[in-house]
Amino acid sequence: MSTYLNDLNPNQRAAVEQTQGPVMIVAGAGSGKTKVLTTRIAHLLNNDVDAFRILALTFTNKAAAEMKERIESILGNNESRNLYIGTFHSIFARILRQEAPKLGYPSSFTIYDSDDAKNLIKTIVKEFNLDDKIYKTNTVYGRISSAKNALIPPMDYIQDKSIGSEDARANKPMIGQIYAEYSKRCFRNGAMDFDDLLMKMYELLAQHPDRLEYYQQRFQYIMIDEYQDTNVAQYKIVDMLAKKHKNICVVGDDAQSIYSFRGATIENILKFKDDYENVKVIKLEQNYRSTKSIIHVANQIIGRNKNQIPKNLWTDNKAGDLIKLVRTRTDNDEGRYVADAIKEQKLRNHYDNKDFAILYRTNAQSRSFEESLRKAGIPYRIYGGLSFYQRKEVKDFIAYLRVVVNQRDEEALKRIINYPTRGIGKVTLDRLALTSMQNDVSLWETIQNLSGTNVSGGAANSIQNFVLMMRYFQESLTSKNAYELADEVGKQSGIIKDLYADKSVEGMARYENVQELLNSIKEYVESPNEDGEVEEDKSLSTYLQNITLLTDQDNNNEEDKNVVSLMTIHGSKGLEFKNVFAVGLEENIFPSAMSLFDRESLEEERRLFYVVVTRAEENLWITHSNTRYRFGSLVSNEPSRFIDEIPKEYVDMNYSGGLSGSSGGGFNRNTNEFSESYNKYDKSARYGTSKSTRKAIDNNTSTTSIKEQILQKKRKEDFEHVPAQNFEPSDPDSIEVGDRVEHTKFGYGKVVNIDGGMHNRIATVEFEKAGSRRLMLTFAKLSVEK
DNA sequence: CTTTACCCACTTTTT
DNA sequence: GTGGGTAAAG
Numbered sequence: 037m038s039t040y041l042n043d044l045n046p047n048q049r050a051a052v053e054q055t056q057g058p059v060m061i062v063a064g065a066g067s068g069k070t071k072v073l074t075t076r077i078a079h080l081l082n083n084d085v086d087a088f089r090i091l092a093l094t095f096t097n098k099a100a101a102e103m104k105e106r107i108e109s110i111l112g113n114n115e116s117r118n119l120y121i122g123t124f125h126s127i128f129a130r131i132l133r134q135e136a137p138k139l140g141y142p143s144s145f146t147i148y149d150s151d152d153a154k155n156l157i158k159t160i161v162k163e164f165n166l167d168d169k170i171y172k173t174n175t176v177y178g179r180i181s182s183a184k185n186a187l188i189p190p191m192d193y194i195q196d197k198s199i200g201s202e203d204a205r206a207n208k209p210m211i212g213q214i215y216a217e218y219s220k221r222c223f224r225n226g227a228m229d230f231d232d233l234l235m236k237m238y239e240l241l242a243q244h245p246d247r248l249e250y251y252q253q254r255f256q257y258i259m260i261d262e263y264q265d266t267n268v269a270q271y272k273i274v275d276m277l278a279k280k281h282k283n284i285c286v287v288g289d290d291a292q293s294i295y296s297f298r299g300a301t302i303e304n305i306l307k308f309k310d311d312y313e314n315v316k317v318i319k320l321e322q323n324y325r326s327t328k329s330i331i332h333v334a335n336q337i338i339g340r341n342k343n344q345i346p347k348n349l350w351t352d353n354k355a356g357d358l359i360k361l362v363r364t365r366t367d368n369d370e371g372r373y374v375a376d377a378i379k380e381q382k383l384r385n386h387y388d389n390k391d392f393a394i395l396y397r398t399n400a401q402s403r404s405f406e407e408s409l410r411k412a413g414i415p416y417r418i419y420g421g422l423s424f425y426q427r428k429e430v431k432d433f434i435a436y437l438r439v440v441v442n443q444r445d446e447e448a449l450k451r452i453i454n455y456p457t458r459g460i461g462k463v464t465l466d467r468l469a470l471t472s473m474q475n476d477v478s479l480w481e482t483i484q485n486l487s488g489t490n491v492s493g494g495a496a497n498s499i500q501n502f503v504l505m506m507r508y509f510q511e512s513l514t515s516k517n518a519y520e521l522a523d524e525v526g527k528q529s530g531i532i533k534d535l536y537a538d539k540s541v542e543g544m545a546r547y548e549n550v551q552e553l554l555n556s557i558k559e560y561v562e563s564p565n566e567d568g569e570v571e572e573d574k575s576l577s578t579y580l581q582n583i584t585l586l587t588d589q590d591n592n593n594e595e596d597k598n599v600v601s602l603m604t605i606h607g608s609k610g611l612e613f614k615n616v617f618a619v620g621l622e623e624n625i626f627p628s629a630m631s632l633f634d635r636e637s638l639e640e641e642r643r644l645f646y647v648v649v650t651r652a653e654e655n656l657w658i659t660h661s662n663t664r665y666r667f668g669s670l671v672s673n674e675p676s677r678f679i680d681e682i683p684k685e686y687v688d689m690n691y692s693g694g695l696s697g698s699s700g701g702g703f704n705r706n707t708n709e710f711s712e713s714y715n716k717y718d719k720s721a722r723y724g725t726s727k728s729t730r731k732a733i734d735n736n737t738s739t740t741s742i743k744e745q746i747l748q749k750k751r752k753e754d755f756e757h758v759p760a761q762n763f764e765p766s767d768p769d770s771i772e773v774g775d776r777v778e779h780t781k782f783g784y785g786k787v788v789n790i791d792g793g794m795h796n797r798i799a800t801v802e803f804e805k806a807g808s809r810r811l812m813l814t815f816a817k818l819s820v821e822k
Numbered sequence: 823c824t825t826t827a828c829c830c831a832c833t834t835t836t837t
Numbered sequence: 838g839t840g841g842g843t844a845a846a847g
Contacts, residue, residue, distance in 0.1 A: 095837075125837045149837085230837050297835060400833055403838090420836080428840090454823095461823045495823085585837070606835045628834050644835080667832070668838045 040075055040110055044068075051285075051318045052076045055083070055257070058278075058312035059285040060305075064349040065334070065650035066325030066612065069287055070099075073259060074106040076285065077119065080257055081111065087118035091255040093274070094123055095262050095295075097586065099610055103261075120255070124270055125230060126585045128237040132228070133581065135240050135247060141226060144442050144577050147584040148222065148229040151426065152447040153177060160217050163473065166210055175208070180215045184231035185267045185299035187238055190216035224478055226444040234269040241276050252280040262609075263288035263308070267299035275311065282312060290345050291338050294606060294644050296636075302343070321348050323650075325612050327356020330652050333686050338646045340681060341639045358688035360657045361679065367620075367664035371404030374617050375412040377657065378600060381615060389415055391614035393601040395648050397626040400666075401619065402602050409600060419603035425583065429535065429546040430553050434580075436525045440509045441577045443480040450479070453502060456534040460502070464495040505529065518579035519561040522554060605648045616652035618645075621660040622673035645678045658682075766820040771799060776821040784821075 041049055051061050051072045063069035073092070081087060094100045100122045107116045120127055129147065136143040148156070154173045157180070161171045183193050193199055194212035203211045222229060228236060241248045258278050260266065263286035266274070278284040288305045296302070309315045323331050331351045338344065364370040378392050394405050399421045409416045424430060432455055435448035443449070454460040471489045472482045482489065483503055486496050505528060512521050526532040535547040560582070561574045601613065620626055627641035649656060658679065663672045771777065775787045779801070789800040799818070 097837085123837065233837080294835075298837080398834055400838095457824070459823060463823080604835060625834090630834060640835095665838080 040078060044072070044075065045322060047318055047320055047322075048072050048075075051320070052079050054285075054316050054318070055080055055085075056283060058282055058308075058315045060263075060308050060315055060317045061285065061287040061320060062317065062345060062347060063287055063289055063320040064323060064347060065289065065292060065647070066323040066351075067320035067349070068322075068324055069261075069289075069320065070102065070106065070610070072320065073261060073287060074103050074110060076259065077103075077107050077116075077121075078110040081115055085257060087115055088254065089256040090119050090259075091127070091257070091277070092119065092121040092259040093127060093261065093270075094121070095265055096610075097123055097126070099123075099261060100126075102610075123585070125233045128233045128273075129228075129581070129585060131251070132233065132236055132240070135244075138244055138247065139236055139240060140223070141228070141236075142442065142444075144226070144581075146225070146227040146438055146442050146445040146448070146580075147233070148227045148447060149426070149584070150177070150230065151431070152227070153218075153229045155447055155450075156221060157214065157218060159469075160214055160221070163469075164210065164214065164217075166214075170207060171210065171214070176211055176214055179203070179208075179211050180218060181231050182299055183215060184235045185269050187235060187269050187272060189235075190219050221446070224444065225446045226442050227447070231269075234267075234273065238269055238273050238276075241273065248276060251277055256281045257283045257285075259285045259287070261287055262292075264290050264293040264302055264305045265295040265298075265300045266304045267301060269299075271301075271304045284312070290343075291341075291347075291643055292609060292647050294609065294640060294647060296640055306345070319347060321350060323349050323351040324353070325653050326351060326650060327353050327654060329356045329358060329686055330649060330656055333359055333656075333682055334646055334649045336683050337642060337649060337678070337681055341642055342635075343639065357655055358686055359682060360655065361682075361687050361689050362657060362659040363675070364659065364661045365663065367401075367404045367661050368408070370619060370659050370661045370664075371406075371408035373659065374405060374619065374657070375408035375414060377617075378409075378414055378615075379412060381655070387614060388598050389600050390598045392617070393603070393608065393611070393613035393615070393651065394617045394619055395603060395605050395608050395651065396619050397605060397628060397644075398620075399604055401625070405602055405619070414600055415598070416600040416602055419601060420607045424549070424552075425586065427546075427549055429550050433522075433526065433531060433550050433553055434583075436509075436529055436531070437522060437576055437580055439480075439506060440513060440521070440525065441580055443506070443510070444478050446479050452529075453483075453499075456530045458502060459494050459498045461495070464491050464499075467491050513576060516576075517561050517574045518576045519554070519558045519574075521576050522557045526550070526554065605644050608651050609647055612651055612653055614653045615655045615657075616648065617657045617659060618648045619659045620664075621658050621676040621679055622664075623676055624673055626676055626678070642678065642681075764819060766818060771818060771820060777801060777818040778821065779818055 041052065044052060045068075048068055048071070051059065052075050055076070061069070061072065063072070077090060077092060080090060092100075092103065094103065104116060104119070104121055107119070107121075108114065120130075122130075132139070132141075133143045133145070136145055154177050157176050158168070158173050161168050161173070161176065183199075188196070188199075190212065193215055200209070200212070203209055222232065241251065255277055258274065260274060265288075274284070286305070286308060290302055290305055293300065293302050293305075309317065326334075328351055331349055331353075335349055362370075362373055364373050374394060378389075381387050381392075382389075394402075394416075396402065396405075402418055402421065406416070406418065425434070432451055435451040438445045438448035439452065450465070453465070467489055468479060468482050468491065472479050475482070475488070483499050486492075486499060491499065509521065509525055509528075512524065516524070531550065532547075535543065535550055538544070538546065557579060560579055601608075601611075605618075624632075626645070627638055631637035631641045660673070660675050660679070663670055665671075766777075771787060771790070773787050773790055776784065777787060778784050784804050785801040787799050788802050801818075
């Protein structure tokens with residue numbers, strides 16, 4: 037008998053062993069959800085279920101990769117190769133490649149990312165002679181995307197009265213027409229966008245009963261991670277697939293639903309029980325990740341939300357430290373503070389770089405942290421943001437490859453037809469576009485034969501040469517592997533030469549990026565297939581199919597492992613870190629300015645706050661800055677309302693001790709702003725504590741030690757030092773053991789020891805009232821008594 | 823036709 | 838502060 041079941045608690049084990057019938061697992065943060073899912077799959081395999089019969093869907097590549105890895109390590113063999121584990125998008129893309137002809141698409145269809153999609157929309161808006169101030173690309177794209185995620189095709193969209201009046205009210209009555217044209221063009225270009233991967237999958241199953249039958253039969257066991265984040269399309273597809281065998285297991289946590297902007301509807305998890313008969317509901321409520329303090333704070337926060345499934349998250353872990361609250365003066369100070377704190381923690385508690393994460397609400401906030409970490413010599417990695425494949429030079433190069441594989445891919449063709457510049461300018465392109473539109477053919481077809489166009493002379497000549505070159509590439513498509521062909525493209529097209537010629541810093545970086553792309557293609561060609569597909573095909577087309585849905589974070593270099601992680605809170609879902617810095621806790625940033633108007637989106641922001649708090653295993657810092665640069669100008673933001681929602685007895689305002697002083701850090705109790713917001717909080721405190729969270733506190737056996745901490749903190753606060761009027765910090769390098777020093781907050785004391793290196797000297801100071809403290813001299817602001 | 827110089831809109835969050 | 842788009846200059 038296998039031992040893997042013994043590692044599970046009773047509820048986890050029940051979830052694993054309940055393999056038949058519909059199961060809903062409500063899994064709180066850190067309750068071992070991934071462990072349950074992976075063990076469950078291993079258990080199925082162990083009980084003679086064929087890997088081919090199992091489908092497991094996740095939302096991110098990261099989650100899918102982790103599941104695969106963990107199943108392999110449980111099984112100790114590569115039986116998992118035949119499993120279908122992946123994101124909704126990548127699994128459906130794989131199926132759609134095989135079924136493409138049924139839908140009229142080529143199996144080598146291109147996948148448009150949102151940039152491609154937006155460019156196409158922009159083109160259409162222009163062709164329709166619409167005002168792009170009214171028909172903003174992002175808005176139109178958003179409308180189309182939501183329609184697709186709700187499985188509304190263009191004709192239904194146009195005919196739907198309520199949608200029509202909604203668009204009319206917004207003064208955008210033509211969106212339906214744009215949507216129709218957009219779909220037509222995607223189809224003609226042999227391209228699907230992200231949303232099509234869902235919608236076309238649905239159409240395949242809905243319109244082809246034999247395919248539905250086939251996939252129902254094939255996927256007898258279906259598991260879905262993060263079910264609270266599914267949208268209507270995902271829901272419908274899964275529902276159809278599972279209808280026959282009804283062995284469907286969904287895992288989710290309504291408290292962590294943070295993707296409604298992408299069409300996710302919390303309804304799906306709430307109504308699951310109505311969709312199937314005899315649904316087994318299993319709750320996982322024991323948290324194995326975080327300290328009691330963190331869990332308590334998290335429960336308090338989420339307790340403020342109205343809409344939720346009642347649950348009681350608890351932990352047996354130690355009480356842990358209080359939440360460290362830090363205010364800084366500027367965003368750069370915030371960056372510096374975090375870098376210094378990481379340095380200090382590493383020295384003091386022997387943490388590795390990988391034990392730290394800096395989590396922010398928007399990608400744009402990463403800059404100040406990048407800068408400070410670089411200066412401090414701390415290695416880091418930014419996840420998300422502009423991924424490698426989205427960089428202009430990489431996209432340009434890939435555009436060549438895309439056209440070689442699929443000539444109809446018009447977005448790619450437009451990128452490269454005059455890159456590097458070959459004398460095919462705007463006027464020429466406009467003429468070509470016009471002819472294409474009149475004849476209703478693709479741009480590629482138009483440029484095959486220029487006789488019907490009014491393009492001539494140098495431009496016509498260039499186009500002919502371009503066409504010849506692309507045809508030449510296409511001829512090698514089957515004879516050359518991906519790397520050989522890509523290398524050829526780089527050289528013949530002139531891209532490499534063009535990039536090499538630019539000797540500026542950015543230009544060199546671009547050149548290196550393209551070289552890196554070529555390297556990765558080479559690696560792809562030389563590495564064995566681990567996809568589970570039995571294909572030794574290393575052609576360019578298979579390569580492209582493999583990368584389009586890879587956003588980033590796939591290059592898990594060993595050397596990259598022990599680094600500080602920077603990412604958005606959305607990106608951090610499912611991950612855990614010993615030390616978490618939740619940064620930029622300011623009104624208009626977090627909660628986002630967009631969310632302040634209605635309760636629902638504010639609650640979603642609060643769930644997001646819940647997510648970031650529950651990422652932390654041991655220590656959680658919450659930082660915010662008085663001022664920061666946004667859109668290039670200085671703005672000042674109020675502290676986030678979420679800060680007030682943390683029970684104040686769990687907050688250590690003095691944590692930043694050494695940082696207090698003019699450079700900010702911690703709450704200065706002389707500014708009454710903070711106590712005001714606390715008074716506000718006190719009045720509403722009762723409403724904040726739900727029954728379930730209160731129970732969690734009562735169950736908390738070692739609250740005493742937390743109380744003890746709170747008492748200690750109170751004692752610390754009992755003294756108040758007013759610095760001398762002429763207080764001026766001394767040069768940190770001049771401070772020696774034995775000096776009598778004054779600190780702005782801790783008062784007078786004596787330096788008893790100094791350790792640490794040249795630029796991060798740490799002094800141990802015995803203060804008369806504040807006791808013994810270890811302070812980093814670079815920012816402690818100590819004045820030596822003469 | 824290409825390069826340069828300004829202007830603007832941009833910041834939620836992801837596949 | 839950036840990147841893309843447009844208008845004028847080369």
